[in-house]
Amino acid sequence: PAKTAVGYDLQSGSLRVAWSGDFLAFDARRYGIVSAPSIAGTVSFLCSSPSWGLAPVHYHGMYQHGRRVVLSYQVDDAHVLESPGASKVPGSLAISRTLEISPHKNPLVLTLLDRVNQITTGTDVAQGTWKGKTTRLLVLAPGIQPVAVKDAIVLDLPPSDKTLRIKVCYSPADEKTTVAERREAELPAEDLQALSRPGKSLWPAQLASPGILGKEEGPYQVDTIKVPFDNPYKALMFIAGHDFYSNGVLVACTMHGDIWTVSGLDEKLESVRWRRFATGLHQSMGVRIVDDKLYVLGRDQITHLEDRDGDGEADWYENFNNDGQTSVGGHDFASCLETDPEGNFYYIRAHEGVVRVSADGTSHESIATGFRNPVGLGVGPGGVVTAAPQEGTWTPKSCIIEIRQGGFYGFGGPQVTPKRPLGYDPPLCWMPRLQDNSSGGQVWVTSDRWGPFQGQMLHLSYGQCALLVVMREEIGERSQAGTLKLPYLFKSGVMRGRFNPQDGQLYLTGLKGWQTLAADDGCLQRVRYTGKVVNLPMKLKVTSNGLAITFTDPLDEKTASDPDNYAVDWWNYRYSKEYGSKDYRVSNPRQPGREEVYIETARLLADRRTVVLELEEIQPVMQMQISFSIRSEAGVPIKQTIYNTINVVPGSN
Numbered sequence: 139p140a141k142t143a144v145g146y147d148l149q150s151g152s153l154r155v156a157w158s159g160d161f162l163a164f165d166a167r168r169y170g171i172v173s174a175p176s177i178a179g180t181v182s183f184l185c186s187s188p189s190w191g192l193a194p195v196h197y198h199g200m201y202q203h204g205r206r207v208v209l210s211y212q213v214d215d216a217h218v219l220e221s222p223g224a225s226k227v228p229g230s231l232a233i234s235r236t237l238e239i240s241p242h243k244n245p246l247v248l249t250l251l252d253r254v255n256q257i258t259t260g261t262d263v264a265q266g267t268w269k270g271k272t273t274r275l276l277v278l279a280p281g282i283q284p285v286a287v288k289d290a291i292v293l294d295l296p297p298s299d300k301t302l303r304i305k306v307c308y309s310p311a312d313e314k315t316t317v318a319e320r321r322e323a324e325l326p327a328e329d330l331q332a333l334s335r336p337g338k339s340l341w342p343a344q345l346a347s348p349g350i351l352g353k354e355e356g357p358y359q360v361d362t363i364k365v366p367f368d369n370p371y372k373a374l375m376f377i378a379g380h381d382f383y384s385n386g387v388l389v390a391c392t393m394h395g396d397i398w399t400v401s402g403l404d405e406k407l408e409s410v411r412w413r414r415f416a417t418g419l420h421q422s423m424g425v426r427i428v429d430d431k432l433y434v435l436g437r438d439q440i441t442h443l444e445d446r447d448g449d450g451e452a453d454w455y456e457n458f459n460n461d462g463q464t465s466v467g468g469h470d471f472a473s474c475l476e477t478d479p480e481g482n483f484y485y486i487r488a489h490e491g492v493v494r495v496s497a498d499g500t501s502h503e504s505i506a507t508g509f510r511n512p513v514g515l516g517v518g519p520g521g522v523v524t525a526a527p528q529e530g531t532w533t534p535k536s537c538i539i540e541i542r543q544g545g546f547y548g549f550g551g552p553q554v555t556p557k558r559p560l561g562y563d564p565p566l567c568w569m570p571r572l573q574d575n576s577s578g579g580q581v582w583v584t585s586d587r588w589g590p591f592q593g594q595m596l597h598l599s600y601g602q603c604a605l606l607v608v609m610r611e612e613i614g615e616r617s618q619a620g621t622l623k624l625p626y627l628f629k630s631g632v633m634r635g636r637f638n639p640q641d642g643q644l645y646l647t648g649l650k651g652w653q654t655l656a657a658d659d660g661c662l663q664r665v666r667y668t669g670k671v672v673n674l675p676m677k678l679k680v681t682s683n684g685l686a687i688t689f690t691d692p693l694d695e696k697t698a699s700d701p702d703n704y705a706v707d708w709w710n711y712r713y714s715k716e717y718g719s720k721d722y723r724v725s726n727p728r729q730p731g732r733e734e735v736y737i738e739t740a741r742l743l744a745d746r747r748t749v750v751l752e753l754e755e756i757q758p759v760m761q762m763q764i765s766f767s768i769r770s771e772a773g774v775p776i777k778q779t780i781y782n783t784i785n786v787v788p789g790s791n
Contacts, residue, residue: 142233143179144222148197148438149460151211151218152189152249156182156233156308168651169376169659171393171421172468182233183273183308187252187290190214193244199441199456204337208330216242219330225307232309232320238330239302245295250275250306252290259284262321264291265311272311276320278327279304303327336447341414343370349407349664357589357672360626361664363400366412371396373414376649377660378423379475379634383430386640389415390662391422391434393649397443397452400662403638403645407664416443416452423513424475424485424634435475435485437464440495459495461502462487474515474579474634478523486515486525488549492541508547508562509539513633516580518595524566526577526597534711534719535761536574537565538597538608540617548713560713566610567619567783568711568761574621576601576653578633580608587642589667590676590690597621600631600648603655605665609678613786620678620764620782630654630661643667673770677748678782682789684737684753685764687780692746692771699742703768704751706735710760724759732763746771758784 145155159179164170188195190213198210208221217240225232239246251273254266264284265274275291277284282304284291295302305327307320315323345366352359365375376393383389388400397416402409416434424435432443432452439460443452462485464470469488476484481497491507492515506525510533514526523541527533532549539547545563546553552561569577578598583591595608605626610619632648644665650656677688685706697703709732711719723729736754743750751764764780 141179142224142231144233144235146209147188148209148211148457149195150188150190151195151197151209151213151220152187153185153222153235155184158182158231169374169393171376171651174466182231182310183251183268183271185249185252187249189249191247191249193246197457197460199454201334202337202453202455203333203335204340206333206337208334210334213246214242214244216240216244216246219334221328221330221333225309225324231313232307234305234307234324236327236330237302237304237306238327239295239298239304241299241301243297245297248293248295250284250291250293254289254291257286257289257291259286259291263317266291274309274311274313274317276307276309276317276324277304278307278321278324303330336449336453339449339451341371341451344411344413345369347410347412349410351407352666354626356625357668357670358624358626359666359668360628361407361666362629363403363407363410363662363664365658365660365662367659369412371414371417373417375660376651377630377647377662378473378649379425379435380645380647380662381425381427381636382638382640382645383427384639386638388638388645388662389425389427389432390647391419391425392660393421393423393651395419395422395436397422397425397434399450403641403664405641413450415445415450416455421471423471423473426475426477426483428477428481433458433475433483435472437470437472440475440483440485440499458499459483459502461495462490462493465489469511471513473513476515476517478517478521479519480521484515484517484523486512488512492523492525505543506541506545506547508545508549508553510549513600514577514579514598516582516595518582519584519593524580524595526579528576529571529718531715531717532713534568534713535571536569536577538567538569538577538580538619538621539563540566551715552713562713564785565783566617567608567621567781569621569781570761573623573781574599574602574604574606576631578631578648579635581635581637581644583637583644585637585642585644587667588637588644589672594676595619596635596644598632598635598646598648599623600633600652601654603628603631603648605632605635605646607674607676609675609780609782611677611679613680613788616786618680618783618785620762620780622675622778622780624674626665627655628661628663629658630656632661632663671770671772671774673774673776675778675780678780680756680784680787681750682756682787684756685751686748687751687764688748689776690747693742693749693776694769694771694773695742695746697768698749699740701737701740701751703766704737704740705765706737706751706753706762707732708735708759708762709733721761724757735762756784756787758786
């Protein structure tokens with residue numbers, strides 16, 4: 139038959155729209171990801187009312203059987219399976235929907251069409267007119283007939299101790315096929331239990347994509363796993379998240395709704411294979427694998443994907459939780475998918491903030507708000523939750539925020555309370571534009587095979603395509619941090635990081651869409667530890683009169699103890715409705731600029747790795763810059779800059 143399509147409202151179990159011809163039209167802006175698509179074909183009919191009236195509905199998920207799908211949902215005390223289909227009558231434009239309704243004690247009413255006039259009904263046929271188009275309905279179910287209720291055509295379904303199978307055919311009333319011919323040609327309602335079992339594979343191709351090993355001479359090398367941009371499905375490869383099964387197979391999701399498995403991630407990357415695992419998700423931007431079960435975050439819900447027959451493709455798309463509220467807003471993405479030690483899931487969205495979903499998927503709550511267009515989140519092995527909004531209005535610069543229950547982090551304007559005198563809760567640390575102009579997520583080093591940073595947080599810069607080490611410290615109930623950018627440029631705007639349980643190395647994925655240094659639409663790259671000396675700062679602590687910086691490896695005492703080899707500047711930002719902020723002097727908040735902080739002494743401690751800087755002045759400040767040019771004990775130059783935030787000075791009131 140000609141191309142036909144239908145659209146469902148899954149929260150109410152309703153068939154809302156049907157159309158023929160072209161499928162969807164996408165806005166070309168930002169690669170089609172900031173505007174909802176529109177129907178490209180000709181609408182056949184609309185149904186505005188919830189199909190099941192006021193009865194409670196819960197969507198369970200979708201079975202895939204080859205190119206057929208079966209929806210599973212609960213209506214009151216009835217379990218319903220439903221599968222749309224297209225007519226088999228030559229030249230017809232008919233659409234069918236088959237329903238299998240379990241035994242139920244409460245009566246049900248199913249609305250087939252509404253907002254129609256000129257309604258006529260018969261034993262098994264009815265028709266109604268909408269905007270000059272008359273749609274004919276044929277109901278194939280013994281003893282059940284369509285009836286007119288005001289401007290709608292409905293089916294009354296009384297209590298039943300048997301499973302009901304119903305097939306409804308929608309076709310134009312002016313089609314050449316008569317009612318009798320269609321009745322004779324249509325097959326009876328299918329067995330949806332059979333269709334809910336796995337069917338034929340759709341995407342058996344395994345796409346060879348060997349990797350390129352990095353040639354950096356330092357402690358880390360960046361390996362590139364080629365992304366199959368040229369694939370048989372013409373799928374866009376804007377990669378927005380990934381995670382690993384226990385056997386080292388990687389699962390990646392794309393912004394445009396595809397899920398891929400990537401195998402062969404061994405030392406040499408010579409036999410890497412990509413295979414499409416699932417498709418049709420709504421802007422999938424987070425993947426989490428828990429006990430080898432795969433969960434994917436979309437704009438609409440968290441979906442548990444299951445391959446029940448082991449053929450390498452998902453055939454059960456389970457609704458794990460769809461309590462989040464979305465919209466067609468251009469920045470209303472749901473991003474990241476993380477879990478804490480108790481198994482709770484976390485994601486972030488602009489209007490919902492940081493969301494926690496219970497480990498069993500039954501509860502959903504917003505735990506913190508006030509984030510501008512966020513796409514970055516992280517959860518540490520100890521349960522520390524972090525997030526990163528985007529610089530702009532009421533967000534003076536990029537920052538990493540350590541989440542507190544009930545926290546408010548500024549976007550939308552001040553909310554002053556006795557416990558929140560600034561009108562917002564201060565972040566863990568701020569970052570100037572050259573450090574990070576657009577933030578991704580955070581990942582904690584959980585591997586003991588990735589050098590000296592085990593247990594520390596890493597931050598990903600989407601805008602700078604960069605990886606940063608985060609040096610976090612706790613002082614009482616407060617926390618603060620500094621960041622150090624590592625000298626690697628990734629192929630796309632990296633947002634997600636995971637450690638492979640097999641090789642213990644860090645894998646990063648990213649995409650482009652907004653302002654970024656990205657060269658490619660998407661990337662999958664590995665940051666591999668070579669075992670060489672690292673020679674980088676790894677800890678930063680604020681003291682009562684200065685700073686203590688601990689390095690990964692021993693330092694040269696002469697250069698490390700010379701205060702002239704260090705420079706410290708500081709400044710504040712202005713929290714306002716203006717886009718971003720200038721730098722403002724600490725001594726005069728109204729005057730733009732930065733100020734130098736005099737370093738009185740530099741002292742290398744007995745561990746030969748920690749330098750203590752005594753400063754002329756120390757106080758809370760939004761942004762500090764610590765630059766240094768020293769040498770390691772072996773004479774290797776170390777020239778770096780740390781950007782940090784001081785929220786509290788030890789010993790101060």
